[in-house]
Amino acid sequence: GEAVPAAQKSSWASFLKSIASVSGDLSSLTAPPFILSPISLTEFPAYWCERPELFAAIADATTDEDRSVAVLKWFISTLKGQYTSRNEKLGSEKKPLNPVLGELFYGYWPDLNGRGRTNLVVEQVSHHPPITAYYISNASKGLYLQGHNAQKTSFSGGSIIVKQLGHATLTVDLPNGDKEEFLITLPRLRIDGLWYGSPYIELTENSFIQSSTGWLSTIEYKGKGYFSGKSHTFKAILSPPGSNNAKRTFEGLWHLTSKDLKSGHTFTDVQGPKEEVNVAIVEEMDDWESRKLWQHVAKGIRDGDFETASREKSKIENEQRQRRKDELAAGTKWELKHFEHIESDPTYERLGRFFKANPPTEDTYIYRHNGPYDEVPVVAAA
Numbered sequence: 001g002e003a004v005p006a007a008q009k010s011s012w013a014s015f016l017k018s019i020a021s022v023s024g025d026l027s028s029l030t031a032p033p034f035i036l037s038p039i040s041l042t043e044f045p046a047y048w049c050e051r052p053e054l055f056a057a058i059a060d061a062t063t064d065e066d067r068s069v070a071v072l073k074w075f076i077s078t079l080k081g082q083y084t085s086r087n088e089k090l091g092s093e094k095k096p097l098n099p100v101l102g103e104l105f106y107g108y109w110p111d112l113n114g115r116g117r118t119n120l121v122v123e124q125v126s127h128h129p130p131i132t133a134y135y136i137s138n139a140s141k142g143l144y145l146q147g148h149n150a151q152k153t154s155f156s157g158g159s160i161i162v163k164q165l166g167h168a169t170l171t172v173d174l175p176n177g178d179k180e181e182f183l184i185t186l187p188r189l190r191i192d193g194l195w196y197g198s199p200y201i202e203l204t205e206n207s208f209i210q211s212s213t214g215w216l217s218t219i220e221y222k223g224k225g226y227f228s229g230k231s232h233t234f235k236a237i238l239s240p241p242g243s244n245n246a247k248r249t250f251e252g253l254w255h256l257t258s259k260d261l262k263s264g265h266t267f268t269d270v271q272g273p274k275e276e277v278n279v280a281i282v283e284e285m286d287d288w289e290s291r292k293l294w295q296h297v298a299k300g301i302r303d304g305d306f307e308t309a310s311r312e313k314s315k316i317e318n319e320q321r322q323r324r325k326d327e328l329a330a331g332t333k334w335e336l337k338h339f340e341h342i343e344s345d346p347t348y349e350r351l352g353r354f355f356k357a358n359p360p361t362e363d364t365y366i367y368r369h370n371g372p373y374d375e376v377p378v379v380a381a382a
């Protein structure tokens, strides 16, 4: 392959072979250096909010229909960041750092032009399989997004097929005191370009956004050679409560622009700049915060010093192994810091019924409201 350095060709070939034989979880496979990313998966939830004004705009919609349109617009506008930004920043899709249990990522987007401040709290809630939980809130706009992510991978026709497990729920405080909820499911991914060592993602099949008002967005994803013949194509239909008929249809390319077919107006346009999340400087971070925890590994990868990267990675992994052993010996269990695991998410069950969500139930991680940006609880005077 072209993108594979000569010295890493055989290790890339054996990596591809191991991908084909290991199904389920690829996170712990050792990949050749050229494909390693210095960024941990705990940073990925930030992609949900790199256009904070579109997130904030959800609160400004005045009808149920318009609110569902605003949620869809925000969602579609996140896809470019979620699924193509490594290609833009790192040259191709790369293998992210596999987070350790308890790894944290905190960030925010400042309040500008009245959009309110948006905060992000992420915690790695499982190491094997990797599961990442997150909470994104814009309290001044009454917007709260809670979700978790895991993946189940398989290999087919030379591509990696990634089924995303997990979902997100968005809660919106309405001016009349009611709450509207949205259940957001996640698309399937196909990772192509592996043979040439320059992987990229295509989205496939469907995902859904179901509102508690009954409005439903059904989003269909296609790549090269399907209905428009172009990669990164989507078509979304919005149907009113109790109906399967499209009231609105939106179509286009999720990494460029799309149109509202009824009006002919632009629906999404993500060609302009996005805003990366703001984080503390490493010196001021907690030891469990991703960029501090991985700093030496990341530097090794960035500098092309893979000996240092792999030595530092082993340190982290050995420390983790020791922790798990100690817990086993002491009969204790690792405690999650910011989230509580529950076996079945009532919001998923209730809203998932509208569109026959598969599976019909899913677990979830409930935010404890004890992140660095939450107000310190007032201790009652004695």
Ligand code: 0T9
Pocket: 026, 027, 031, 035, 044, 045, 047, 082, 083, 093, 094, 095, 096, 149, 151, 160, 162, 164, 191, 199
């Ligand atoms: C949630 C996103 C997810 C995480 C990543 C599949 C993948 C891990 C999960 C689904 C985000 O909201 C969106 C984007 C990219 C997804 C990653 C792409 C990827 O390749 C990895 C997997 C685990 C690999 O690293 C496979 C091996 C690698 C050599 C291929 C580039």
